[in-house]
Amino acid sequence: MSDNEGVRLQKVLADAGIGSRRHCEELIGEGRVTVDGKKVFRFGERVDPERAVIHVDGQRVESRSDSRYYMVNKPRGVVSTMADERGRKSLADFVEVEDRLFHVGRLDTDTEGLILLTNDGELAHRLTHPSFGVEKTYLAEIHGPIPRDLGRRLRKGVMLDDGPAKADKFRIFDQAGRRILVEITLHEGRKHIVRRLLKEVGFPVQQLARVEFGPLKLGQLKPGGVRTLSVHEIGALYRAVDL
The missing domain is CATH 3.30.2350.10 (Pseudouridine synthase)
Known part of the structure; x- marks a missing residue:
């Protein structure tokens, strides 16, 4: 990638919610940021946010602008799918997005609790694959x-x-x-x-x-509640499955 291509690293970090651009520049200057496994010290470094693998203090940063990560507290009586041919209430009734989302961690209809919704297919696959033991x-x-x-x-x-x-x-x-x-x-x-x-x-x-x-905790989220995962929670999920 030439110096005129891509997006400045500090902007990518700031857009991902790591902090202000100034704070992100400080992180880069302190050698706490890696891109594709290599430490970066130059503020003007440009990266492709759709392809670059970025870590801050060893924690993966999700930089793709189209990625979605939601925690849902599924109520009892709701099916653990994004649609139901029998017309029952499903997870799609709680998240108003147009993207195709994967539900991670199916629950029985009579069971409530934490389900992750995301369009990150690789993460969803790893979180549910037995070999990762989440x-x-x-x-x-x-x-x-x-x-x-x-x-x-x-x-x-x-x-x-x-x-x-x-x-x-x-x-x-x-x-x-x-x-x-x-x-x-x-x-x-x-x-x-x-x-x-x-x-x-x-x-x-x-x-x-x-x-x-895995590293996600339902906390005080009430049945039927939905929230977006934080940058740190997304990074913890990546760590849990070696991404």
Whole structure:
């Protein structure tokens, strides 16, 4: 690329939400920015924002202007698709964009919680591919009492009709009488896996919500709520799948 082609690096960084152009120039001058794996110190460096792989302090910066990244808190009763041939409410009812979006992390119709929507096909593929082992965390309501060794049994694994399954992490999140809210983390995404796993050990799920997907946390986003991911969240997703 010649000196007259492309976009100045500090403008690309500023447009991506890293900070003001002056702040971005300081980051470049301090050697904290790399382009295609090489440190850049020159303020006037020009890059192709559609092709360049840019990192700040080791965190990937999404520089393509047409990329979209949304977090949705899917309510119960909504199908995890962008359209439904039966006319049921779908994820498309919550995001008003014309781009084709991929839903990352399907949830049962009766399960609420965090779903990522993006038009970044490579990221979507990696986040759902088993080889990357991206963890998903759920809050499940079950009815007790529960044995003290339940967590150990789930982490050790149980046999389901389509093979063994296990939890990576398990803890009691809250308890009120027989109503117990447990937090369970898994890295696989087989259909109904959380419900099936807990039912197999004798505790059918009453309500279920996904609260974390990899580095993303649902936080205070209410059911039906949508928000755009921050630059830092996008970078954390890239890191999680080695992009």
